[in-house]
Amino acid sequence: MASIPEINDARDVFSQISPSYDIVRSAQPERVHEPGYYGLPILKRPFWKWEIALYFFFEGVSAGTSVLCSVLRATRGRRHREMIRAGRTLSFATMLVCPPLLIADLGRPERFHHMLRIWKKTSPMNHGAWALTGYGLLSTIQLCLIWPAWRLPFGKRIVRLLQRLLPESVVDVLGMPFALTMISYPGVLLSTTANPVWSHTHFLGSLFAASSMSNGAAALALLSARCKDEDLHRSIGRFEDAATTAEAAALALYLGTAKKAARPLFKGKQSGLFLIGAIGLGIVAPALLRRARSPVLRSVVAPLLSLAGGAALKWAITYAGQESAMDVELANHNAPMIEGQAQTRA
């Protein structure tokens, strides 16, 4: 008489029918051994795409230029009124692009104002919506104050009233915190997510901020290209160097802290844009060209490359989130920055 196999639990049942399990194994030999769950991603792909990448670029140029115009007005306002006027106009124009981009990105564009129904401490996007509202308003007022009322097509009376009531210095001081928030929050918005390439670092905010300041400086350099004042050129050039240095330092800190999470920037679709565009053309080339003899290279080509590099940086990092979300290994250990606390379970 054949002995009846002892069956204690489900495992024993399967061991009795193992020959048929071999068929299952041969049908899907690799999938079973893929890391995690059939190699499927843990995270969802970000919905943030070109609208957001372009927004980061335009608002960076706008706020960077705005801050530098305020500084320029406070330090040598009388001498460079034309220059500040051009800067303010550029800042306003690039600011105007921002709300449409943000609204277009929404699933429900007609509900954009819902961002402004509350103030929320923990939501950088909420801070950004408020900052953009305040910044948009103040940059409009700044534009009104700097253009002579008679040159405006309409609204002459309101502008004259504004000019009488509001001293430029007061508006500049009021606008500064808003502009600085516009410069500082975009990287933080990306960083406070679960997406590894954005969040495994505390320096993405600084990187975007430095890039925006350097883009603002590049915009001013372009606008001052025809200006004869050598002293101004020198000051702007020096500041461009300072901002580029800060950007390079922030980039080093970002890559150093993000470590493995920065992989999508070196391999994959965004690597060319990041390495050649953001670093090569955006940081290295302008720094070298600013030392060139030719004034065209110095004050036209260099700032243009710097601006293109800023766009490339923000585009590459925004889109790197797409690939980073697919990384199972990093999504599994998604909290590497708090040491000794991550509890492991066998």
Place this chain on the structure above:
Amino acid sequence: MNEGLVQIATDLRDTWTRPEPPAAQEETGFFTDTTLCIGCKACEVACKQWNQLPADGFNWTGNSYDNTVTLSDTTWRHVAFVEQHDAATDSMRWLMMSDVCKHCQHAPCVEVCPTGALIYNEFGNVYVQQDVCNGCANCVVGCPFGVIARNKADGRAHKCTLCYDRQKDGMVPACAKSCPTESIKFGKVSELREQARQRVEQLHARGETDAYLYGNETWGEYSALNSFFLLKDKPIVYNLPEAPRRPAAHLKRNYLFSFMASVALTAVSALLFSGGERG
């Protein structure tokens, strides 16, 4: 024309009107005991049916019996199937887990939501107010479990509501109601946690020493989950992260470094610009 304007005015008024929220009740949640799951997918079906969620198509993945693949805006329960073969004994075991929104105590989706559409309702459940959500998709990148997603058709974020409507009427959520083995248990979180601890003890006593609770308490930087699980293998085997990220824990430091960079560069610009002749 006039009616349209009135409608717009009413909508605008409603946007900034906040009625008194219902009085807080004891927190409710799910305890999903995967050792009891038989992979029948009754929870998936019941969820789709009650919440009137559309089908996701008939796609064969070849990943065991799992053709649902993942939680999404239209799938709020997902049964994972894991076939494990032990070469040493040439034996096999099934792991099945009904996955769902974790209803985190400190939910990243709630923390990053800029409109206040995502809230903790009176039962302590994480809930999307569909009349507020504007589809910014910040919650999608905020969630470390990949639960919430934006719907293409209606442009808003959707996920498990823990059957808020049923709870309001004193009913059990559809998935828990339909679960034939009580693998999905619904109840007050404090009671569920106690129940879960006892279940682990029971399993350990029977020699099933690999049983443990996932999300029963705070771990790493992450909060406890109000919808937690009893697992028998590493979390990643069920596509759950071992160390999920809580974005808000890093907010202050990110802002600090970011403002340091922008303020310092502004100061540098002031120094450099004032260095020349004054105008």
